[in-house]
Amino acid sequence: MFREMFGGLRITMRAMMSKPLTIQYPEEQRPVPPRARGRHILHRYDNGLEKCIGCELCSGACPVGCIYVLPAANDPLHPVSPGERFAARYEINLMRCIYCGYCAEACPTEAITLGPRLDLADYKRERLVATKSDLLEAWPGFTPLRQPGAEGQGPPGSPPDPLGAAASHEGPAGSAPGVNPPIPRRSGPDRESGPR
Amino acid sequence: MTALLSASLHPQLAALGGGVNVPLTFLVALVKGVLILVVLLTTAAYLVLAERKVSARIQLRLGPNRVGLGGLMQPAADAVKLIFKEAAAPDGRDRFLFELAPALAAVAALFAFAVIPINQTICIGGRHGAGPLSAACPGGFALHWDLAHLNIGLLFILAVTSIGVYAIFLGGWASNSKYSLLGALRSSAQLISYELAVSFAVLGPVLLSGSLNLERMVQAQHRLWFVFLQPLAFLLYLTAGLAETNRLPFDLPEAEGELGAGYHTEMAGMRFGLFFVGEYVNMVVVAAIATTLFLGGWMAPFFFLPSWLGPIWFFAKVMLLIFMMLWIRWTYPRLRYDRLMQFGWKVLLPLGLANIVVTAVFVALR
Numbered sequence: 001m002f003r004e005m006f007g008g009l010r011i012t013m014r015a016m017m018s019k020p021l022t023i024q025y026p027e028e029q030r031p032v033p034p035r036a037r038g039r040h041i042l043h044r045y046d047n048g049l050e051k052c053i054g055c056e057l058c059s060g061a062c063p064v065g066c067i068y069v070l071p072a073a074n075d076p077l078h079p080v081s082p083g084e085r086f087a088a089r090y091e092i093n094l095m096r097c098i099y100c101g102y103c104a105e106a107c108p109t110e111a112i113t114l115g116p117r118l119d120l121a122d123y124k125r126e127r128l129v130a131t132k133s134d135l136l137e138a139w140p141g142f143t144p145l146r147q148p149g150a151e152g153q154g155p156p157g158s159p160p161d162p163l164g165a166a167a168s169h170e171g172p173a174g175s176a177p178g179v180n181p182p183i184p185r186r187s188g189p190d191r192e193s194g195p196r
Numbered sequence: 197m198t199a200l201l202s203a204s205l206h207p208q209l210a211a212l213g214g215g216v217n218v219p220l221t222f223l224v225a226l227v228k229g230v231l232i233l234v235v236l237l238t239t240a241a242y243l244v245l246a247e248r249k250v251s252a253r254i255q256l257r258l259g260p261n262r263v264g265l266g267g268l269m270q271p272a273a274d275a276v277k278l279i280f281k282e283a284a285a286p287d288g289r290d291r292f293l294f295e296l297a298p299a300l301a302a303v304a305a306l307f308a309f310a311v312i313p314i315n316q317t318i319c320i321g322g323r324h325g326a327g328p329l330s331a332a333c334p335g336g337f338a339l340h341w342d343l344a345h346l347n348i349g350l351l352f353i354l355a356v357t358s359i360g361v362y363a364i365f366l367g368g369w370a371s372n373s374k375y376s377l378l379g380a381l382r383s384s385a386q387l388i389s390y391e392l393a394v395s396f397a398v399l400g401p402v403l404l405s406g407s408l409n410l411e412r413m414v415q416a417q418h419r420l421w422f423v424f425l426q427p428l429a430f431l432l433y434l435t436a437g438l439a440e441t442n443r444l445p446f447d448l449p450e451a452e453g454e455l456g457a458g459y460h461t462e463m464a465g466m467r468f469g470l471f472f473v474g475e476y477v478n479m480v481v482v483a484a485i486a487t488t489l490f491l492g493g494w495m496a497p498f499f500f501l502p503s504w505l506g507p508i509w510f511f512a513k514v515m516l517l518i519f520m521m522l523w524i525r526w527t528y529p530r531l532r533y534d535r536l537m538q539f540g541w542k543v544l545l546p547l548g549l550a551n552i553v554v555t556a557v558f559v560a561l562r
Contacts, residue, residue, distance in 0.1 A: 012527045016250070016253045
């Protein structure tokens, strides 16, 4: 009986002298699994056009209803997406989202996927509604498109920016709450009858 | 001031105190009381941190290490949090007893430390002699290193630890809650059973040293510590002492996860904090008594080591015993309540009695 009791104490003593397994977050972090569903990313094609065609299938598939898409017609001269529509406003309420990935499954062009960024906590509710400027991924490789001199073009070689997203875009960490790229006013039959 | 501090007093004042410098003694007692309070409460607070870190290491994780340097300010943060917590209380509670119980728990635990000496009596001026209490240092001032130098110190401790039982079942009863009541009943039954085991365990050193005066008991160990002469009593005392403080493996009354939280289920915020402090101070008291009675109190382990740092040795031994208590808590499973009671009455008590009989025979034959 005493041998078992001392054996138990020896096990815990050995554990006391072992190195702990704790990882000191956030100084050390574990690698995120490759298919982890974190914050959403709106993807682009290699030539800079956005994949999102504003079809709102993601919004319909979402079980929670946390995606808001405002489609608009593509300007044929400066298309944002290959197609007739693009998403003028694309907002996801990250607080309501359950990160199920149904939107990614529903998207016909693989525009919206869930990325690896899991550390989404914040102190203010406003900052947790991700707008298109937060979600749109940077354009990795690009061929320079011609669009001389337009103000708010972003870095030279970036695709034409009909919405002026680059102008109002302060970077993901500094986005003011609720700021959206200004929607150009256009008259004509394609215009959405919504705000602005 | 010098007249106050000088050992030779105005004859009438001296007659009042029976030859003892009363104002000086009172002043010294006040200082000692404050010191004990401060040191014990700080120790109890940091004991909570120590428990968290030791338990973390046993479970292969780090304990709190963010607040302060390596987590050292964690007790302060905990205290602040407890004070700010909403003191929710059940509706039908007995108001007076509900507030009294946590205070009583903390106070009873602190009380027992009043007679534990942490160093040899130092005689300032005069000749050092062995005699009755007030004349132990004829012509000088005897600086005792315990708050109250009682001839029946051990009996005082046994009596005061019984007061702790009141705190528990008053808290459970006054909470007007089933979980609390059950926890309190179990706990008080457990405590009074193991108090007998404690009493029998400490009777061994009493027989060997022939006195209940704690300082004399330590001095009786100057040749060999009682832990070597009374190993069974030492183990008995530690086991029963663990049961007295409601620590695992005897903590079913508190059984976090089985009984809500036992008798302090309904206590929020600082009330819970006081019970917690009481429990940890109790641990310190049990360790301190074990050190005094079995491990030679303030004496250095080997004869060639310097013995003049009495309090340091005492503190080190107490810390060692407390570490063992923490270690034991995170090693062993909990005893089921009926087995706990059987253990107290059918195992510890007979062993204690046997120990006393054998010790008495040896003492008589010596």
